[in-house]
Amino acid sequence: MPALARREDVGPAIRVRLAGFVRTLRDNGFQVGLAESGDALRILSAGAFARPPLAKAALRSLLCGRRSDWDAFDALFDAFWTGRRVKTRVATDGAAQTSQRTMRTLATQSGGDPAGLPIDVERNNASTDTDPEPAGRREGASRYESLSRVDFRRLADPDAMAQAHALAARLARRMRVRLTRRDRVARRGRRIDLRRTIRASLGTGGTPLVLVRRRPRHKPLRVVVLLDASGSMSLYTAVFLRFVHGVLDCFTEAEAFLFHTRLVHVSDALREKDTARALDRLGLMAEGVGGGTRIGESLATFNRWHAVRVIHSRTCVMILSDGYDTGPPERLASEMAALRRRCRRIVWLNPLIGWDGYEPSARGMAAALPYVDLFAPAHTLESLAALEPYLARL
Amino acid sequence: MLDRQAIADRLAGVGYVADAALATVLMLMDMLQRPLLLEGPAGVGKTEVAKALAAIHEARLIRLQCHEGLDRANSLYEWNYQRQLLAIKAREGRDADDTEAHVFSEQYLLERPLLAAIRQTVPPVLLIDEIDRADEEFEAFLLEVLSDFQVSIPELGTVTATAIPRVVLTSNGTRELSDALRRRCLYHALDFPEPDREARILLMRIPGIDAALAMQIARLMQEVRKQELSNVPGVAETLDWAAALVGLGVSRIDADRAVVHETLACVLKTREDHARISREVTDRLIGKVA
Numbered sequence: 001m002p003a004l005a006r007r008e009d010v011g012p013a014i015r016v017r018l019a020g021f022v023r024t025l026r027d028n029g030f031q032v033g034l035a036e037s038g039d040a041l042r043i044l045s046a047g048a049f050a051r052p053p054l055a056k057a058a059l060r061s062l063l064c065g066r067r068s069d070w071d072a073f074d075a076l077f078d079a080f081w082t083g084r085r086v087k088t089r090v091a092t093d094g095a096a097q098t099s100q101r102t103m104r105t106l107a108t109q110s111g112g113d114p115a116g117l118p119i120d121v122e123r124n125n126a127s128t129d130t131d132p133e134p135a136g137r138r139e140g141a142s143r144y145e146s147l148s149r150v151d152f153r154r155l156a157d158p159d160a161m162a163q164a165h166a167l168a169a170r171l172a173r174r175m176r177v178r179l180t181r182r183d184r185v186a187r188r189g190r191r192i193d194l195r196r197t198i199r200a201s202l203g204t205g206g207t208p209l210v211l212v213r214r215r216p217r218h219k220p221l222r223v224v225v226l227l228d229a230s231g232s233m234s235l236y237t238a239v240f241l242r243f244v245h246g247v248l249d250c251f252t253e254a255e256a257f258l259f260h261t262r263l264v265h266v267s268d269a270l271r272e273k274d275t276a277r278a279l280d281r282l283g284l285m286a287e288g289v290g291g292g293t294r295i296g297e298s299l300a301t302f303n304r305w306h307a308v309r310v311i312h313s314r315t316c317v318m319i320l321s322d323g324y325d326t327g328p329p330e331r332l333a334s335e336m337a338a339l340r341r342r343c344r345r346i347v348w349l350n351p352l353i354g355w356d357g358y359e360p361s362a363r364g365m366a367a368a369l370p371y372v373d374l375f376a377p378a379h380t381l382e383s384l385a386a387l388e389p390y391l392a393r394l
Numbered sequence: 395m396l397d398r399q400a401i402a403d404r405l406a407g408v409g410y411v412a413d414a415a416l417a418t419v420l421m422l423m424d425m426l427q428r429p430l431l432l433e434g435p436a437g438v439g440k441t442e443v444a445k446a447l448a449a450i451h452e453a454r455l456i457r458l459q460c461h462e463g464l465d466r467a468n469s470l471y472e473w474n475y476q477r478q479l480l481a482i483k484a485r486e487g488r489d490a491d492d493t494e495a496h497v498f499s500e501q502y503l504l505e506r507p508l509l510a511a512i513r514q515t516v517p518p519v520l521l522i523d524e525i526d527r528a529d530e531e532f533e534a535f536l537l538e539v540l541s542d543f544q545v546s547i548p549e550l551g552t553v554t555a556t557a558i559p560r561v562v563l564t565s566n567g568t569r570e571l572s573d574a575l576r577r578r579c580l581y582h583a584l585d586f587p588e589p590d591r592e593a594r595i596l597l598m599r600i601p602g603i604d605a606a607l608a609m610q611i612a613r614l615m616q617e618v619r620k621q622e623l624s625n626v627p628g629v630a631e632t633l634d635w636a637a638a639l640v641g642l643g644v645s646r647i648d649a650d651r652a653v654v655h656e657t658l659a660c661v662l663k664t665r666e667d668h669a670r671i672s673r674e675v676t677d678r679l680i681g682k683v684a
Contacts, residue, residue, distance in 0.1 A: 029574045039426050046425065048397055054418065061419040062426070065576030067433060067567070070583040195467055197473055205484065309570045 014044060020065075021080050028076060029268075031065050052081070067305070148208035160381075161242055166256030167385050200314065221314050224343075226302065228321030230260040230293035236351045238378055240320050243384055245270050255310045259298035293324055295364055296331035303338050316345040320378065322352050323365025332364050336371040345373045349387070353377035395454045397421060401450070410439075410446035411587070418580045420447060420458045420666035422642065423606075429540055429561035431525075431576065434584035437628015444521035447560060448547040454518040456559070458507035466535065470545060472504045473497075499547040508536075512543050512555035519561040526569040537575055589613045595629060596636050603640050611636050613683040618658070620673070623667045631661040646682035651677060 022037050039062055049055045056077050064070045196212035204210075225244050229237050244256045248270050258264045311317070317339060325332055340346060348368065355375065369375060378384050396404070404416040412420075412593055423430050432440045443465065448455035458469055478497040485493045505513070511520040525533065543555035563579060565571060587595065592612035615632050629637075638657045639647070647654045655676040663666050 031577045033577050036577060037429070043422070048421070054398075057415045057418045058422055058619070061430075061580045061582055062428075063424055064581045064583075065431075065573065066571075066581070067583055070581065115424065171400075194475060195472065198479075206479075308567050 031302050046217045059380035164242035165246040169250040172250040220252045223251050224317045226319045229258045232324045261294045263301040265297040294327045295325040298326040311342050315343045317343045318347045320349045323362045325364030329363040329367035333367040336368045340371040347374045348372040349378035351379035404450040408446050408449040409598050429579045431579035432564045438584045439629050443648050444562040448519035456507050456511045456518050457521045459523045460525050464528045464532050469506050469508050471509045474502045474504050478502050511559040514557050518559050519556040521559045522563045525563045526565040540557050589616050600636050617679045625663045627661040635661050648680050
């Protein structure tokens with residue numbers, strides 16, 4: 001970054017470069033406004049930050065807004081300013097990569113940083129990636145990440161979408177009715193708001209005729225969906241994705257995560273009203289969908305980085321998975337135990353239960369079962385609908 | 395405006411060992427006049443940053459501890475209703491306008507942290523602690539105060555800041571903060587200090603501690619934090635523990651393992667953690683660092 005070395009060099013060229021950098025950050029989910037761009041320019045033009053490492057530290061503080069930004073920033077900064085072109089978005093683990101690597105090595109290097117952040121790197125034409133797993137397998141987990149991009153747009157069948165939304169809306173209504181009733185009981189401990197009461201008493205000459213009361217606000221039930229999008233689930237992913245889209249649309253508070261060998265936070269992408277665009281965005285985020293499964297590790301990522309934020313005491317966690325895990329079952333069990341301590345209910349919907357003679361014999365499933373409140377079949381929208389009374393009781 | 399090195403030196407002078415990134419961001423605070431958002435697990439010293447910042451600028455530290463249900467009345471200002479009612483009773487029969495002007499005067503105004511922070515003559519450090527515990531509505535209100543630094547009190551008029559405070563917000567990440575607030579603030583993620591820095595903290599804070607012992611303690615704490623505890627001990631616990639060891643006359647942690655194990659139990663705050671760090675585990679960890 002020699003251009004940053006001298007103050008007089010901060011001219012049009014660096015402005016353009018900085019604008020490009022800010023755009024890259026925005027593409028990666030950073031919230032950067034105009035005021036921040038202006039301040040970034042001030043930082044670059046200040047003599048104190050002439051050396052690149054200092055400029056990096058300063059820009060990181062200015063442009064990052066959350067921990068995930070903070071962890072991803074160094075890699076993005078290096079990628080942008082040290083010459084590597086930034087073109088295609090590829091979901092990788094957040095570990096900082098400084099050398100030129102093929103997409104393949106980037107994508108298979110999992111287990112380092114847990115957040116599973118999308119980082120922009122150049123798509124290297126030399127990498128000859130082939131999907132190591134045939135599509136549409138029904139059983140068994142695979143250790144490999146699939147690099148093929150699933151075209152989620154074909155899921156945007158309007159009829160199916162409408163059905164899924166109708167179901168989610170029905171569920172949301174049922175769960176809310178239950179909540180309101182609970183809330184009334186909690187209102188016994190209400191107290192008088194002195195400030196408002198006295199304000200209201202001004203009209204009656206200082207005699208407090210109207211008592212203004214306060215009551216505890218109720219927290220609506222929050223639903224957090226963890227959707228297994230691995231190869232073994234590929235037959236059902238479409239159904240569940242529509243359902244999850246509906247859930248995000250209908251519940252006041254809902255979050256969705258997709259996992260296979262990594263965990264990806266997909267709420268923002270799926271919240272897009274326009275279904276086609278939502279699925280398009282999801283397609284970008286979910287590179288590797290249809291590959292292997294590491295449930296335990298994905299749950300660990302969730303517990304470590306997302307749980308404090310998205311789970312409160314009135315949260316129901318819904319895991320949609322067949323329980324085929326390539327990781328050690330002890331890991332899954334301990335993470336399930338940790339999750340159990342945090343949230344109110346865990347629902348595990350397993351598409352395989354629908355099969356004749358199914359026993360939850362997969363090691364992972366058996367390990368997770370003690371921590372699950374409701375273990376139920378779900379492979380089609382109809383079977384999800386059949387769950388309505390159970391879910392409403394949670 | 396102080397430069398990075400000067401800030402780092404002064405922080406060291408008041409007993410806070412900062413790394414380069416933190417010194418940089420503290421310098422940016424002054425340069426860009428933005429609030430600083432500190433995020434990190436409990437016990438990494440987020441609040442200490444604000445205290446040290448106040449100390450190096452010789453400014454007053456005004457602290458607003460956030461909690462659920464925090465509102466304008468608790469954070470900005472409130473009228474002293476009880477006294478107002480008394481005054482109204484006492485002045486019964488006098489001119490009503492006069493009474494009103496009297497009870498809505500400065501005398502009956504209870505200053506809360508946010509109002510206090512903008513009415514100082516010397517810029518204070520305003521610490522808004524655990525902002526994630528406050529409600530979203532409060533966050534929006536705070537954003538407004540932080541961008542305008544003026545407050546309108548209907549009965550008194552608009553109060554404009556006489557000094558722009560240095561604002562430090564801390565968050566444990568129990569709730570997602572709004573994008574607007576995050577964008578407005580400078581961001582710094584604080585983590586547990588690496589052993590080298592923690593040892594320097596011990597040397598600075600514990601009088602009479604041996605440098606070798608400080609390093610051993612810092613490295614052992616790093617191992618302890620790796621043990622997947624339900625309640626990870628913070629820097630304050632390290633300080634307590636080091637003080638305990640020094641007080642008991644321990645000079646090397648591998649010399650007196652029984653005492654180390656017993657005192658190490660002081661930094662573990664739950665039953666499960668106690669069970670997890672058994673005598674054998676302690677011995678193994680000591681073996682690793684000694």
